[in-house]
Amino acid sequence: MGDLYKRLAMLCEERGISGYRMCKDVGIQPSIMTDLKMGRRSSVKAETADRIAKYFGVSVSYLLGNEQKEKPAGGEHDILDDVDIAFYGEYKELSDDDKAVLRDMVKVMRARRARKQEE
DSSP: OOHHHHHHHHHHHHHTOOHHHHHHHHTOOTHHHHHHHHTSOSOOOHHHHHHHHHHHTOOHHHHTTSOSSOOOOOHHHHHHHHHHHHTTTGGGGSOHHHHHHHHHHHHHHHHHHHHHHHO
């Protein structure tokens, strides 16, 4: 069992989701998690790492174990990506007002999560 799998499992546990759910939400094959767990692979493609990092709101460097402290991916663009993933691509079809409400909600949730982690 590699470090990447352990980090992904920890992030899934913190979010209260299964590895399977994360894979489906991100749009990758669930077998990736199995292969990481069984040691048949130790890494993922850069594009996949980027999508997973955005999903969890962490940097790719943190995801790969190169940073000890979790850092948000940051920026308004990343919030939009998170919201779009969460809504299975339907975010783009919402009105501008509804998009603004969702962006604000994500900001509040991220701030709340950061406060909880500091405690």
